[in-house]
Amino acid sequence: MHVETILQTKGVAVHTLPETGTLADAVALLNAHNIGAVVIRSADGRVTGILSERDIVRQLGRTPSTTLGMVIGACMSRDLVSCERTTPIEDVMERMTNRRVRHMPVIEDGRLVGIVSIGDVVKQKIEQVEQEAEALREYISG
Template structure:
């Protein structure tokens, strides 16, 4: 299964912030949208990711004052990306190797979606279940 299939099923909505948004604003977006990360865009260019763990690290480092600081000061900058054509196995390998729970999806340098580790695991389980059903049908038939 490809990333494109996951996005077609779950949708392509991505919550974004600018680098100048505050950590508090990013935290509010995470909570309001019940998500684990927001993509940080400078215009149309992906410059980072602000995940729940980044908010926690900012609070641990700076206390509550960090909520008024810009996202740019606390976001993850070295964000791995994936393409719509990426297969689940490759996606899971990148997530595992980079310890990333969220990967922005880009096409022609533009953000077109985001996939989470939960999305990848669900898709992988469905693929395994489908394969098992095919094997059972082959054996029975």
């Protein structure tokens, strides 16, 4: 099973913001769409990083009075962990675990084509295990 399977189910919509936006802009977007991370783009549209709730909370811990006015580029994660549509789900799980990330942009040929979260991956794995269990029950009873 590959990332494409998740994208077919959840869709390919990805919320993005520019590096020059503020953390207040990011918080508003995260709240409006009930999401945990936003992909960050440069002025020319390239994906340059990701900003998660965790990044914002860590910044709040360092500079609580000025955090919301900060530019996104100052506290986003630039060391991006990404995948492609053809990446196996097991590889995504391993990368997320090893790098301790919960959101992974799907990038192909330098173009953002989707995003998957740890919740998406877990949901897909549970569905796969349930299907396998049902197939085994049918095999045994048939």
